[in-house]
Amino acid sequence: MKSFMIIGQYVPGNSLIHRLDPRTKLIVIFTFVIIVFFANNSWSYGWLTLFALILVLLTRLRIGYILKGITPVWFLIFFTFILHLIITKEGSVLIEIVGFTIHEGGVLQGLTISLRFFLLVLVTSLLTLTTSPMEITDAIEELLGPLKKIKVPVHELALMMSISLRFIPTLLDETEKISKAQASRGVDLRTGSIKDRIYAIVPLLVPLFISAFKRAEELAMAMEARGYRGSEGRTKLRQLQFKSLDFIAMIIYVLIIIIFFSLRN
Amino acid sequence: MMTAIEFRDVYFRYNEDAPWVLKKFNLKIEENETVAIIGHNGSGKSTIAKLANGLLVPQAGDILINGRKLTASNVWEIRQNIGMVFQNPENQFVGTTVRDDVAFGLENRGIPRKEMIKRIHTSLTQVGMENYQDHEPHNLSGGQKQRVAIASVMATYPEILLLDEATSMLDPRGRKEILSTIHDLKEELEITMVMITHDLHEIILTDRVIVMNQGQIYKDTTVDHLFNDYQGLQSIGLSLPLTVELAIELERQYDYQFTTYPLDNEEFLKALWTSNLKE
Ligand SMILES: Nc1ncnc2c1ncn2[C@@H]1O[C@H](COP(=O)(O)OP(=O)(O)O)[C@@H](O)[C@H]1O
Numbered sequence: 287m288k289s290f291m292i293i294g295q296y297v298p299g300n301s302l303i304h305r306l307d308p309r310t311k312l313i314v315i316f317t318f319v320i321i322v323f324f325a326n327n328s329w330s331y332g333w334l335t336l337f338a339l340i341l342v343l344l345t346r347l348r349i350g351y352i353l354k355g356i357t358p359v360w361f362l363i364f365f366t367f368i369l370h371l372i373i374t375k376e377g378s379v380l381i382e383i384v385g386f387t388i389h390e391g392g393v394l395q396g397l398t399i400s401l402r403f404f405l406l407v408l409v410t411s412l413l414t415l416t417t418s419p420m421e422i423t424d425a426i427e428e429l430l431g432p433l434k435k436i437k438v439p440v441h442e443l444a445l446m447m448s449i450s451l452r453f454i455p456t457l458l459d460e461t462e463k464i465s466k467a468q469a470s471r472g473v474d475l476r477t478g479s480i481k482d483r484i485y486a487i488v489p490l491l492v493p494l495f496i497s498a499f500k501r502a503e504e505l506a507m508a509m510e511a512r513g514y515r516g517s518e519g520r521t522k523l524r525q526l527q528f529k530s531l532d533f534i535a536m537i538i539y540v541l542i543i544i545i546f547f548s549l550r551n
Numbered sequence: 552m553m554t555a556i557e558f559r560d561v562y563f564r565y566n567e568d569a570p571w572v573l574k575k576f577n578l579k580i581e582e583n584e585t586v587a588i589i590g591h592n593g594s595g596k597s598t599i600a601k602l603a604n605g606l607l608v609p610q611a612g613d614i615l616i617n618g619r620k621l622t623a624s625n626v627w628e629i630r631q632n633i634g635m636v637f638q639n640p641e642n643q644f645v646g647t648t649v650r651d652d653v654a655f656g657l658e659n660r661g662i663p664r665k666e667m668i669k670r671i672h673t674s675l676t677q678v679g680m681e682n683y684q685d686h687e688p689h690n691l692s693g694g695q696k697q698r699v700a701i702a703s704v705m706a707t708y709p710e711i712l713l714l715d716e717a718t719s720m721l722d723p724r725g726r727k728e729i730l731s732t733i734h735d736l737k738e739e740l741e742i743t744m745v746m747i748t749h750d751l752h753e754i755i756l757t758d759r760v761i762v763m764n765q766g767q768i769y770k771d772t773t774v775d776h777l778f779n780d781y782q783g784l785q786s787i788g789l790s791l792p793l794t795v796e797l798a799i800e801l802e803r804q805y806d807y808q809f810t811t812y813p814l815d816n817e818e819f820l821k822a823l824w825t826s827n828l829k830e
């Protein structure tokens with residue numbers, strides 16, 4: 287349970303990347319995710335990889351920790367590689383094993399696609415590693431702010447996100463408590479066939495859901511009692527502020543993109 | 552003196568098939584009074600609190616807050632003067648940190664940010680939680696969360712404070728924390744306070760005790776006189792504090808006479824002295 291939670295989990299720190307405004311980070315990551323798909327030769331891939339590695343160094347986090355954090359994705363990256371290796375039938379044949387042929391194009395395709403995948407996951411995990419979930423929520427609310435004009439409930443969505451974040455530890459605690467209680471009554475989640483295990487989860491989920499609904503109801507009442515009535519006329523304690531660091535970062539990032547596009551062919 | 556909370560012939564039930572929770576219910580609580588409402592589970596205490604700040608709407612009758620009738624159009628405005636602390640510390644903590652939680656009610660009222668920061672500091676100091684501003688709820692004890700809930704409410708400068716079994720889910724230590732916090736608030740501020748509880752120890756702090764039984768006021772009295780009719784209290788499902796029970800036994804089996812029944816050990820000792828002297 288605990289190790290599962292590590293994927294991209296926020297590690298407080300004071301590095302350059304940590305200190306950037308979450309909006310800056312969101313904009314960079316979001317555009318990076320798109321730009322990765324424009325890479326079309328080894329120069330442009332190399333340039334993006336270099337950029338990603340420099341970002342990794344700037345976070346001052348242990349590289350081993352970051353790579354371990356994306357463990358579940360390694361399998362997917364590997365799988366993607368194998369898939370393209372086998373499926374793509376372009377270029378000269380490199381090896382032939384029991385009916386399977388591996389072509390030059392396959393290796394190339396496999397490498398580029400999994401590199402692309404790796405870059406995406408790496409850079410996104412840098413965002414969540416260096417930015418607290420609340421900062422991300424605030425940044426999303428700010429950046430999507432203009433959508434309020436077309437009646438997108440941005441404030442409500444952000445509030446929902448922050449309340450979910452606030453209740454995750456509570457519900458995890460509760461899950462643990464209930465599963466212990468059920469285990470003491472002989473419910474076994476760890477052995478037996480898949481069907482047995484799924485049946486065993488039911489007595490865990492039912493009380494969890496009931497209590498979650500009760501919590502939601504009480505929370506809604508408490509919020510109303512404290513005067514919550516939507517975003518109108520509301521002020522905010524948390525405020526984001528672009529600093530000179532953000533402007534410098536943005537200028538450098540734009541230069542990196544310009545160089546990237548000139549490296550493509 | 553102004554009447555802070557008034558119920559006039561209030562009828563309330565949760566839905567049409569359900570029995571009346573309150574039937575022709577009348578209640579008056581004066582400004583700056585500290586009142587305890589006690590009663591067995593399901594006697595209608597929480598319902599009264601929720602009606603008083605407009606979270607529930609009565610089917611008939613009027614509810615007046617500071618002399619103004621509560622209506623659908625002024626409920627938001629009137630509610631701004633009423634702070635409410637609920638039973639479950641976990642389910643009323645909205646913010647991801649202590650600071651954000653206290654800010655929540657202020658943000659809702661559109662208080663400017665600078666003022667907010669000042670008020671957050673002051674109200675957290677009042678409850679002794681000023682060093683926990685960045686703490687997240689899952690790192691706080693129940694008593695600490697409940698103190699934050701009180702701070703959140705106090706930061707909005709309410710005229711009326713409703714505490715609905717605010718200590719019932721806490722361990723003895725958390726309970727003590729909250730009671731001393733409430734005690735201090737009462738010393739410092741002029742505020743109408745309604746403490747709903749089924750723990751008879753907590754009524755020490757109050758001027759007046761209202762005993763609820765099945766949606767009716769069973770008794771409207773003071774702490775000193777409450778236990779004169781202890782058989783009645785037991786018959787409506789309230790358990791007496793140990794010290795009171797002991798005092799009653801002493802009266803019954805030996806020739807002790809207590810003028811008032813003691814609610815804690817200290818009072819008990821004092822009562823023993825005076826009752827001995829009488830002989
Ligand atoms: N949300 C609800 N829906 C239906 N019935 C309710 C609800 N809340 C309370 N009741 C009923 O109303 C009565 C009074 O409840 P309540 O005011 O919560 O009592 P107390 O706070 O004194 O324990 C009880 O009989 C209870 O079952």
Ligand SMILES: [Mg+2]
Pocket residue numbers: 596597598716
């Ligand atoms: Mg209740």
